[in-house]
Amino acid sequence: MNLICTQENLNKALNVVGKIINKNTTLPILNNILLKTDKGRLKLSSTNLELGINYWVGSKVEEEGEITVPTRLFANFISSLPNSNVEIKLKDDVLNIKCDKYKTNIKGLSAKEYPLIPKIEAEPVFKINNTEFKQALMQILPAVSSSESRIEITGIFLDLAKLSQNKIILVATDSYRLAEKTLTLKKENVNKEALNIAGNITSVIIPKNAVQELIRDLDDSENLLEVVISENQILFRFNNANMISRLLEGKYPDYKQIIPNQFRTEAIVNVEEISNAIRVAGLFVNVANNNIKLKAYPSSNILEVSSEASEIGSNNTKVEAEIKENILEMDKTDNNTKIEAEIKEAMYNYRYLSDGFGGIDGEKAILKINGEKLPTVLTSATDKDLIYVIMPVRA
Amino acid sequence: MNLICTQENLNKALNVVGKIINKNTTLPILNNILLKTDKGRLKLSSTNLELGINYWVGSKVEEEGEITVPTRLFANFISSLPNSNVEIKLKDDVLNIKCDKYKTNIKGLSAKEYPLIPKIEAEPVFKINNTEFKQALMQILPAVSSSESRIEITGIFLDLAKLSQNKIILVATDSYRLAEKTLTLKKENVNKEALNIAGNITSVIIPKNAVQELIRDLDDSENLLEVVISENQILFRFNNANMISRLLEGKYPDYKQIIPNQFRTEAIVNVEEISNAIRVAGLFVNVANNNIKLKAYPSSNILEVSSEASEIGSNNTKVEAEIKENILEMDKTDNNTKIEAEIKEAMYNYRYLSDGFGGIDGEKAILKINGEKLPTVLTSATDKDLIYVIMPVRA
Numbered sequence: 126m127n128l129i130c131t132q133e134n135l136n137k138a139l140n141v142v143g144k145i146i147n148k149n150t151t152l153p154i155l156n157n158i159l160l161k162t163d164k165g166r167l168k169l170s171s172t173n174l175e176l177g178i179n180y181w182v183g184s185k186v187e188e189e190g191e192i193t194v195p196t197r198l199f200a201n202f203i204s205s206l207p208n209s210n211v212e213i214k215l216k217d218d219v220l221n222i223k224c225d226k227y228k229t230n231i232k233g234l235s236a237k238e239y240p241l242i243p244k245i246e247a248e249p250v251f252k253i254n255n256t257e258f259k260q261a262l263m264q265i266l267p268a269v270s271s272s273e274s275r276i277e278i279t280g281i282f283l284d285l286a287k288l289s290q291n292k293i294i295l296v297a298t299d300s301y302r303l304a305e306k307t308l309t310l311k312k313e314n315v316n317k318e319a320l321n322i323a324g325n326i327t328s329v330i331i332p333k334n335a336v337q338e339l340i341r342d343l344d345d346s347e348n349l350l351e352v353v354i355s356e357n358q359i360l361f362r363f364n365n366a367n368m369i370s371r372l373l374e375g376k377y378p379d380y381k382q383i384i385p386n387q388f389r390t391e392a393i394v395n396v397e398e399i400s401n402a403i404r405v406a407g408l409f410v411n412v413a414n415n416n417i418k419l420k421a422y423p424s425s426n427i428l429e430v431s432s433e434a435s436e437i438g439s440n441n442t443k444v445e446a447e448i449k450e451n452i453l454e455m456d457k458t459d460n461n462t463k464i465e466a467e468i469k470e471a472m473y474n475y476r477y478l479s480d481g482f483g484g485i486d487g488e489k490a491i492l493k494i495n496g497e498k499l500p501t502v503l504t505s506a507t508d509k510d511l512i513y514v515i516m517p518v519r520a
Numbered sequence: 521m522n523l524i525c526t527q528e529n530l531n532k533a534l535n536v537v538g539k540i541i542n543k544n545t546t547l548p549i550l551n552n553i554l555l556k557t558d559k560g561r562l563k564l565s566s567t568n569l570e571l572g573i574n575y576w577v578g579s580k581v582e583e584e585g586e587i588t589v590p591t592r593l594f595a596n597f598i599s600s601l602p603n604s605n606v607e608i609k610l611k612d613d614v615l616n617i618k619c620d621k622y623k624t625n626i627k628g629l630s631a632k633e634y635p636l637i638p639k640i641e642a643e644p645v646f647k648i649n650n651t652e653f654k655q656a657l658m659q660i661l662p663a664v665s666s667s668e669s670r671i672e673i674t675g676i677f678l679d680l681a682k683l684s685q686n687k688i689i690l691v692a693t694d695s696y697r698l699a700e701k702t703l704t705l706k707k708e709n710v711n712k713e714a715l716n717i718a719g720n721i722t723s724v725i726i727p728k729n730a731v732q733e734l735i736r737d738l739d740d741s742e743n744l745l746e747v748v749i750s751e752n753q754i755l756f757r758f759n760n761a762n763m764i765s766r767l768l769e770g771k772y773p774d775y776k777q778i779i780p781n782q783f784r785t786e787a788i789v790n791v792e793e794i795s796n797a798i799r800v801a802g803l804f805v806n807v808a809n810n811n812i813k814l815k816a817y818p819s820s821n822i823l824e825v826s827s828e829a830s831e832i833g834s835n836n837t838k839v840e841a842e843i844k845e846n847i848l849e850m851d852k853t854d855n856n857t858k859i860e861a862e863i864k865e866a867m868y869n870y871r872y873l874s875d876g877f878g879g880i881d882g883e884k885a886i887l888k889i890n891g892e893k894l895p896t897v898l899t900s901a902t903d904k905d906l907i908y909v910i911m912p913v914r915a
Contacts, residue, residue, distance in 0.1 A: 195832070198803055198832060198833075201803050202800060202803050202835075205796060205799055205800045205803070206800075219833070220833075226797075226837050226838045226839065227797075227800060227835070227837045228835070228836050228837070229800075229804075229833065229834065229835040229836075230833045230834045230835075231832070231833040232831065232832060232833050401600060402621075402622075404600055405597060405600045405601075405622060405624075408593055408596050408597050408600070409624075436627065437590070437593060437626070437627060438593075438614070438615075438624065438625045438626040438627050439624065439625045440597075440622070440623070440624040440625075441622075441623050441624075442621050442622045442623070443621045444621065
């Protein structure tokens with residue numbers, strides 16, 4: 126190997142490829158990065174066996190070759206160099222690097238030992254701009270389950286059933302709360318054929334780690350991200366890189382049924398005001414009781430946020446809200462007085478509430494309360510494509 | 521207690537008083553902050569028994585009183601409030617706080633249980649502006665010893681012997697490297713009488729924790745900091761606060777004798793260039809060998825920075841330098857050829873080198889190398905008031 130590239134491009138590549146979190150300590154070569162000349166470019170690759178990333182850097186290649194070197198050392202070294210040309214030469218598994226007045230030798234391990242990163246040779250199913258997909262993933266990521274007991278909900282559900290209407294739906298849940306985001310694609314960015322070729326896939330589950338990695342790697346540009354899907358794997362092609370991840374197995378829960386389509390109390394609130402009130406209420410919770418109460422006062426148009434931890438103290442904040450009431454058919458069969466009091470309030474886990482408002486875009490949020498027995502639905506007043514559902518805590 | 525103050529002032533006070541690091545878990549009340557009305561102001565106090573801080577907040581006091589409340593909860597709560605008036609009322613050991621639409625009750629513990637923060641009733645020995653003292657402390661702090669085996673070097677030595685010349689000297693060492701900073705005071709800011717009253721004190725040792733706390737609390741203003749000294753304690757009065765700390769006991773080492781006043785090789789280098797070269801060289805050190813070699817090439821005016829860790833690789837960087845040689849009297853009695861090679865290079869602990877250049881003000885640094893047997897001296901080319909001494913590692 127003998128090549129020249131710029132420090133700037135190499136550093137950009139390492140910011141993507143060099144940051145895969147690798148928990149595998151039994152295979153030390155996974156702490157290395159694979160450098161390989163590839164059709165007049167330098168390809169950098171990294172994998173943790175669950176996902177792999179490739180990144181191509183424009184180079185002047187004098188001699189082909191491949192080697193692996195310790196990722197952190199190589200990345201830290203390159204990031205410390207001045208913005209100038211970097212000369213890379215391989216001699217007997219030692220990488221000689223020269224840049225400006227810096228001369229370095231880094232000991233490598235043979236590329237032969239490095240695990241193969243799989244390829245998918247297929248057409249993209251859809252394309253979407255980097256920043257739009259990144260935003261959507263960030264909004265729903267907090268709702269993904271962290272518990273390994275139900276592996277199928279430890280990823281984001283990508284529903285492709287409405288692709289013929291140019292829509293994709295992203296869903297995350299941990300069974301206590303749920304986030305659903307609908308994205309509308311441009312017609313020319315959808316390729317319905319590709320799915321048929323891949324065996325009539327209508328949905329996939331993308332592991333949480335892959336989503337986190339993608340959020341870190343996608344930039345805030347309008348560049349198109351291409352998504353390629355096979356039965357077991359998903360490939361994201363963006364800028365000069367691609368990332369491939371295995372898919373999660375299992376059947377995603379039929380979540381649609383839990384989203385209520387009727388509501389009893391609706392409160393429109395300023396997102397910043399209620400978020401701050403929730404943060405303050407969060408100071409008065411503890412491990413035993415981390416619940417926050419929301420209570421609507423229709424006559425005074427106030428939503429009260431309160432919490433209490435007996436040994437610390439208590440807090441309550443009145444947030445201005447526009448409140449509407451709506452008695453449902455089902456309530457009429459029940460004791461009406463009792464229902465009327467109940468449907469205006471509910472208790473929620475502090476973190477679920479705080480995550481929910483954290484994902485809301487725009488100035489105002491709409492909160493649809495259904496009492497303590499039915500889920501509460503949260504949306505932005507201006508962007509209804511994101512729905513956040515929280516199951517109240519029963520008193 | 522019944523008073524009103526502004527959220528802004530209370531929050532400022534808590535940023536100072538609320539951040540004392542408290543390792544004492546046997547006395548839970550130390551996790552609390554003491555609130556007490558004091559001559560028409562609210563006094564906030566905190567202590568970890570080694571040092572204590574008081575901060576006065578202008579208030580409209582309706583009723584006197586005192587209470588202690590959990591520091592973190594109170595500080596987090598106040599910092600979340602809008603910039604408005606805060607009403608504080610005490611009822612049966614519960615603090616009622618109202619601000620804008622926020623209403624909170626925080627359970628307190630009686631002020632009677634809170635340890636007394638000592639007072640020094642004396643005149644300040646000297647005054648100096650906040651930012652100048654803070655900068656000086658920051659420059660020499662890294663050289664303070666962390667080892668508890670020699671307690672007297674775990675603090676900063678404040679030498680007052682030259683106070684009659686309006687100078688104070690701050691010194692830190694861990695016995696491998698040493699930092700000395702001389703500060704020149706304005707004549708009107710020195711009160712020589714005060715020391716005589718305190719029993720002819722010529723120096724004190726300020727504990728590292730107190731120095732760290734002071735660095736955190738001093739702002740970057742020209743406001744005068746007043747320093748009051750007694751036999752066992754030191755008091756810093758700044759802005760609306762004062763901080764009192766015990767002094768360290770023991771005899772500070774006679775450090776003057778180890779600073780060489782002659783040198784064999786002098787190199788003038790750009791601070792940014794050599795700092796970056798040292799950072800890069802630091803990537804190629806490990807636990808067993810964390811040494812970096814500096815070697816001067818007088819004929820080419822180059823200072824070479826290099827390091828090698830057999831299992832990782834090696835690095836060397838050529839930094840432009842202005843190099844002067846100086847054969848000492850003592851060298852002439854020895855084998856001249858051998859000396860000439862030796863005096864141009866030495867090995868240093870990576871961190872000592874990096875801390876040393878980190879403290880240098882100005883564009884250029886002067887490095888005075890004396891071979892591997894005598895200390896190396898580092899100063900700024902423009903500010904000779906800071907001297908950094910490093911003992912080389914013997915090969």
